[in-house]
Amino acid sequence: MRRISMVAGLALAVAVLAGCPPTYPNCKSDETCQEKGEVCVNGTCQECAADANCKEGFACQGNKCVPKGPECSRDEQCTGGQICQGGKCAAPQCTSNSQCGGAQECQKGRCVLPPGACNDSADCAGGQECQQNKCVAAATKSECNWEPLRFGFNEATLPADAQSRLSELAQCIKDAGSGRIELAGHADERGTEEYNLQLSQKRAASVKKYLVDLGISASQLKTVGYGENRPAEQGASEEAWAANRRVEFNR
Numbered sequence: 001m002r003r004i005s006m007v008a009g010l011a012l013a014v015a016v017l018a019g020c021p022p023t024y025p026n027c028k029s030d031e032t033c034q035e036k037g038e039v040c041v042n043g044t045c046q047e048c049a050a051d052a053n054c055k056e057g058f059a060c061q062g063n064k065c066v067p068k069g070p071e072c073s074r075d076e077q078c079t080g081g082q083i084c085q086g087g088k089c090a091a092p093q094c095t096s097n098s099q100c101g102g103a104q105e106c107q108k109g110r111c112v113l114p115p116g117a118c119n120d121s122a123d124c125a126g127g128q129e130c131q132q133n134k135c136v137a138a139a140t141k142s143e144c145n146w147e148p149l150r151f152g153f154n155e156a157t158l159p160a161d162a163q164s165r166l167s168e169l170a171q172c173i174k175d176a177g178s179g180r181i182e183l184a185g186h187a188d189e190r191g192t193e194e195y196n197l198q199l200s201q202k203r204a205a206s207v208k209k210y211l212v213d214l215g216i217s218a219s220q221l222k223t224v225g226y227g228e229n230r231p232a233e234q235g236a237s238e239e240a241w242a243a244n245r246r247v248e249f250n251r
Helices: 002-019 030-036 160-176 193-213 238-244
Strands: 039-041 044-046 058-061 064-067 083-085 088-090 105-107 110-112 128-131 134-137 181-185 221-225 246-250
Touching: 030 039, 030 044, 160 193, 181 193, 193 221, 193 246
Parallel strands: 181 221
Antiparallel strands: 039 044, 058 064, 083 088, 105 110, 128 134, 181 246
């Protein structure tokens, strides 16, 4: 009778144990691991068992979800005419030259610029510029002629040769993109200091007006008169006086 009771007790204990669910991280099914967002793998709760258990962009490695590596790093790793873009195989950019813009050509599914071709000067190497979709040596810009302009005695109007000079200078200023320019007027020593100061200012103003009429911004030009106080040449000769009746360009 005692033996029967012991057997019955043992059987009851086994039945009770069999009915108790395993304790995390042990498991018999995914149900035990669901609270942690995991799955049951060989009796233990793990983050994943396959790629399907991971969110998009991640893969299951060693039962852990890790970021997927790039699908490709070069076009040769893609098939079916696809190209590698952003680490993924994608449709080609083009199949013919007509699908590319400017001077670009379709090469292996991509629109590319062939050697020496360009759409603008930014596509060219240093010292080159884009002309008719080809990179060529940039034209050397001539240095502007900044020699002073001479005036007649007691004159503030521009002589014909000065007007011609200013026309060339205005174009050069535009091409070279010159910055702010001071137009400094001067006079020879004859006359009163006050009169010569006014005359030098009129000469500078005359040059500014002519340049502005030729398209130079007035804000780029500053006028100042120095009268007889800054002679280019010393002396009381016609040669010295002619040299001192001038407008200089200070940059």
